[in-house]
Amino acid sequence: MAELPPRNAITLHGMRIDRLTMEGALEYVASFIASGKPHHIVTADASMVMTFREDKDFAAIVENAALITPDGAGILWACKRQGTPIPAKVSGVDLSAKLVELSGQRGWRVFFFGGAPGVAEAAAQKMRERFPEAIICGVRDGYYKADEENAVAEQIATTKPDILLVAMGIPRQEKFIARQKERVGAKVYIGVGGTLDVFSGTVKRAPLWMQRSGLEWFYRIASNPNAARLKKLAALPRFALLTVIKK
Ligand code: UDP
Numbered sequence: 001m002a003e004l005p006p007r008n009a010i011t012l013h014g015m016r017i018d019r020l021t022m023e024g025a026l027e028y029v030a031s032f033i034a035s036g037k038p039h040h041i042v043t044a045d046a047s048m049v050m051t052f053r054e055d056k057d058f059a060a061i062v063e064n065a066a067l068i069t070p071d072g073a074g075i076l077w078a079c080k081r082q083g084t085p086i087p088a089k090v091s092g093v094d095l096s097a098k099l100v101e102l103s104g105q106r107g108w109r110v111f112f113f114g115g116a117p118g119v120a121e122a123a124a125q126k127m128r129e130r131f132p133e134a135i136i137c138g139v140r141d142g143y144y145k146a147d148e149e150n151a152v153a154e155q156i157a158t159t160k161p162d163i164l165l166v167a168m169g170i171p172r173q174e175k176f177i178a179r180q181k182e183r184v185g186a187k188v189y190i191g192v193g194g195t196l197d198v199f200s201g202t203v204k205r206a207p208l209w210m211q212r213s214g215l216e217w218f219y220r221i222a223s224n225p226n227a228a229r230l231k232k233l234a235a236l237p238r239f240a241l242l243t244v245i246k247k
Contacts, residue, residue, distance in 0.1 A: 004031060007067075010084040013242055015052045015059075017044055017075065017086070018068050025090050026098060028067050032188050033108060033162050038181040039066035040174075041190045043092035045217075046074030048170050050235040058171040061178045069095065073214025074236065078243040092192035096165050097127075097199075099188075103163075104133025111156055111186070114142035114167030115196040123199035137161050142168040153180040163188045167196040169228055194220070 004027055008019040020028070025041075032039040042048075042065040052059045062068065069090035070076060079086045103110050112120040120139035127134055138159035144152055156164065164186040166173040173191030181189055197203035205211065206219030217236075221229045 002027075004028060009068075010079065010086075012075065012078055012082065012084075013049050013053065013239075013246075015044065015049050015062060016068055017070050017079070019084075019086050020067070020069065020090060021087060022090050022094065022098065025067065025069055025095060026102070029099065029163075029188055030106070032066060033106075036187060038184075038186065039188055040177050040181065041065065041067045041069065041095075041188060042174065043069050043071035043090070043095065043190065043192065044075060045072035045170075046078070046239040047232040047235040049075070049078075050239055051171050055171060058174060061171075061174050064178075072217065074217070074239055076214070078239070081243055082246065092190060093195045093198050093205075095190065096192050096195045099163055099165075100127045100134050100136070101131050103135045104131065107135070108162045109135050109137040109160060110163045110165065111137055111159055111161035112139045112165055112167070112196055112199075113156060114140075114165070114173065114192075115200070115202075117141040117143065119196050119200050119202055120167075122202070123196040126199055126201060142166075149176070149180070150183065153183040157184045161186045163190070165190055165192045165195065167192045167194065169193055 005020060005024040009016050010019060042062055052062055070086045071089055071091040076086055076089060100110055112123055120141055124136045124139050140156060164184055166176055177189040177191060194203055198205055203224060206216040210216055210219050221233050
């Protein structure tokens with residue numbers, strides 16, 4: 001097997017981030033699938049760094065991740081400021097779209113898990129329109145009672161996914177992955193936040209100029225200011241302060 005690109009990992013406020021391009025991340029995914037063993041990929045944004053610092057169980061999960069990609073303008077800004085610049089982000093939504101696109105050609109089975117009832121189905125339908133060869137082996141919404149979790153994981157396992165995209169928000173999705181990765185039997189697990197909302201068209205992506213100027217987070221909060229989003233927003237000034245006072 002070809003040699004994998006170096007991770008060039010750096011540490012930001014105590015949390016590891018691997019400095020890979022999208023192509024590099026995809027090479028890792030291919031090797032993880034070929035290995036046949038479960039691997040957790042974390043896509044890290046600024047709010048996650050703050051959760052990492054405040055939640056020990058969550059931090060332990062992230063520390064054990066196979067790959068931690070930079071997801072978001074805040075991470076890019078902070079890394080540049082501390083003198084460890086990152087070439088580009090590898091966001092959960094972009095990585096997920098790439099994996100769906102490649103799934104047909106590579107024979108990868110992708111499962112969409114999370115979002116409100118109906119969102120994962122709509123996301124699968126839209127992605128099949130975009131990539132007719134895609135192998136989306138199953139879908140399931142992200143709302144169920146805690147005592148149903150094992151049964152949900154078993155139900156996902158019956159579809160034999162190679163890649164499980166878990167779209168339930170930070171830290172819920174990462175904790176689900178840590179508890180259930182052996183039961184589900186996939187090889188790659190990624191917590192992808194609002195990705196299925198974006199795929200389904202339930203939530204629109206920011207205009208390109210906003211994505212390019214690092215303002216996508218602002219667009220998402222302004223267009224859907226729910227409690228979870230406002231909590232994420234509250235983490236951003238703390239993240240910025242931490243970054244600025246460190247210098
Ligand atoms: N969600 C879910 N189950 C829950 C709570 C939330 O599936 O119990 C979904 C919610 O419908 C939304 C996603 O999780 O689609 C959270 O997206 P967000 O962009 O807020 O995630 P984050 O920014 O934390 O990655």
